Amino acid sequence: MDHLSAPNHLAEDDLTTWAALATVLEWLPPALDAPLVRDFDLTHFEYGILFALAEAPDHALRMSVLASYANSSLSRLSRAISRIEGRGWVQRTRDPLDGRSTLATLTETGLEMLEKATPVQAQTVTELVLEPLTNAQRRQLREISLRIQRAIREQEGWQPPRPLLSDND
Amino acid sequence: MDHLSAPNHLAEDDLTTWAALATVLEWLPPALDAPLVRDFDLTHFEYGILFALAEAPDHALRMSVLASYANSSLSRLSRAISRIEGRGWVQRTRDPLDGRSTLATLTETGLEMLEKATPVQAQTVTELVLEPLTNAQRRQLREISLRIQRAIREQEGWQPPRPLLSDND
């Protein structure tokens, strides 16, 4: 299981740790999305957009600010907004204070949708992530996540992952 | 913090835990991919394929078996193999034992590629995941990941994430 020179392979223990994490990285996101998609035809990402808008004053945010909150590129957000605008859950308007900016505003229908989706999403997170863990493990998971985040940010050529107040319940 | 019946919102602590994890779920996969893509134009998924083939007898596996190992759908694998076949790193041949099956075989060039990529990938995993954690946290991460995996598998309508021996290096 090893040949040449470098840290060519990970130690046995580390390898199993990594394999366990890798599986979670692969399976957890779709598992978290599934109920939302099934019941509301809404992805986690789109849900996050509605959530952020609902929190905002006047239920409106500039595209660029919303992109920050949603940890998204502007172009990804632009297309996502187009999609949910098509379903009548948000509206775009030109920002009167700066004609370059676009304001995304949550509609009444969008708010209703969000209020139906929220408990479903909370339930999924609880069921898949929180409930299986002990209290100590939840604390550890928080700390572990923060350390990994820090390592990513410190990486060569890393561009700040945005303000993030983002991800939600 | 609750209205109707269900857990409409998460408790404060749980919410920060979840937010921390959600950020990792979003940022870690691309961060893990970056060096491999930059240096070898190889995604983690493609790397996994080469890795699995290298481990296999004769450096060959049936598509369906390889799909299991790579935790992938057959169609995703089929396209991925087409891509890396185009670069000369694998070859497809009809299985002589069963004409329906296709054998994917690692080429000499593919093996060389893998041997260059492996230490890079090991280094990235070490840097981003292992090194930032204490030994206790690594153990905890393993246990936490396994518990979350179990919760996912136990979920309604879950179809077994395949044999998995998969994720690698």
Added chain:
DNA sequence: GTAGTTTGCTTGCTCAGTCAAGTAATCTTG
């Protein structure tokens, strides 16, 4: 041994995402 089913993969269609180019509004500078 041939008709019908199943298996193992491939491929067409569609969709979400990225990158880079395009566009309109605003700011800057002489």
Added chain:
DNA sequence: CAAGATTACTTGACTGAGCAAGCAAACTAC
């Protein structure tokens, strides 16, 4: 106050993934 940046998006071209339909090889049953 115009010419040239810069900002804030939007959009076109392209890529990778999923789903479902397609296709050929192998089994199964009479």
